[in-house]
Amino acid sequence: MTKKRTALNEEPSELKVMLEPVENLRLDPSNPRLLTVPENPTQEELVQALWKEFAVDEVALSIAANGYFQEEPLLVVPEDKAHPEGPFLVVEGNRRFAAVLLLRSKELRDKVRATNLPDINDHQRAQLDKLPVSKYSEKSELWQHLGFRHINGPQPWDSFSKAKFVADVHDSSGVSLDRIADSIGDRHSTVKRLYRGYNLIMQAESQTKFKRADRIANKFFFSHLYTAADQPEFQKFIGIDPEKSLKSNPVPKDKLNELEELMIWLYGSQSQKKQPLIQTQNPDLNTLREVLSDPKGVDALRAGRGLKRSHEISLGDERRFRDALIRAKDELQTANGILVTGYSGQEDIKALFQDILKIVDAMDQQIQSKQTKRNRSGHRG
Secondary structure: OEEEEOOOOOOOEEEEOEEEEHHHEEEOOOOOOOOOOOOOOOHHHHHHHHHHHOOHHHHHHHHHHHOOOOOOOEEEEEOOOOOOOOOEEEEEOHHHHHHHHHHHOHHHHHHHOOOOOOOOOHHHHHHOOEEEEEEOOOHHHOHHHHHHHHOOOOOOOOHHHHHHHHHHHHHHHOOOHHHHHHHHOOOOOHHHHHHHHHHHHHHHHHHOOOOHHHOOOOOOOHHHHHHHOOOHHHHHHHOOOOOOOOOOOOOOHHHHHHHHHHHHHHHOEOOOOEOOOOOOHHHHHHHHHHHHOOHHHHHHHHOOOOHHHHHHHHHHHHHHHHHHHHHHHHHHHHHHHOHHHHOOOOHHHHHHHHHHHHHHHHHHHHHHHHHHHHHHHHHHO
16 A cells, blocks of 8 residues: 655655554654653553653554544554664654553553453454554654644644654754754744753753653643843853853753752642742743843842832832832822713722822822932032
8 A cells, every 4th residue: 555745855755655563563662742751662661651641542442443544554664773673663653552451451450440441352352463654764864844843833743742753853863953944944943942852851951950740730831941041131041152052961961950949930849849830821920030130120029029029129219110110100199080880979099090190289299309408419510
């Protein structure tokens, strides 16, 4: 069975699909989407991770009801280049393959606690003895397809999986970041931002006490980091340069403490009982950016003052006074616009308004006094 296939930047070719025994296929331990697998995982541990993280049950239930769609071949490469006959690693389609493995084995279902999957009969199981695959000699032949499909394409991965994929293609296959970006149609420097963020995470976990597993939130919000690392204030804080940081271990040794601080401010720490400062990327990340631009704000964060209070300190009293007046003016203009319908002689509203007038009068006197002193000082000068 063949299909027409057009790879990016390549001439059309024939995509050869053949049936391969399930026993000759392996889940890929370097799958970019897997975040919780141990080092050198077993196939069972890979199934467990896929079941836990990627809703394999939805795929398995579909296959149990409809069979495996032959139009969706697994993309595979030899596990060992010296043995092109296999076994083969499943580079694309690990979730589908895990679903098949679970349907074929009640023992495996019990081990991973896949209790909601049905038993299939002997005929259905026989139909899953062999699966359609398209074979490639090595992963480097597939990076353009995977990048287009899962970074900017119809089935996007989460941001950390994208970053891990970009790093693997760039570091292992020697493909430039610019070429990766061009191949997947990236016009917004997404590839470079992902790669920079990935290297920061790897350096933080290898050279500081920060660990992703120690974060507060269940979900790992990788976008907080790669978005921050693209902004000058954050770059200055951890001592990196926009272009020179596109490498492994970009943060200089004398800034590793700041890198660890930033990670904990972004993600928190269970062991240190510290909540993350960033609850939502907008507006918290921008607020943190402004805090880091002022040494007094950084000192306040380190003293545990919290993001809001540290931001106020970083702004300074003059900026805070100006902002407060602008807000007060806006609110008074709103009140004036609805005065006719909103006020009908209520005594409490009248008293509130009189209090406002007293505050305004007292502020006016202070302003006039300071202005007089300033004018006299200027006149003497």
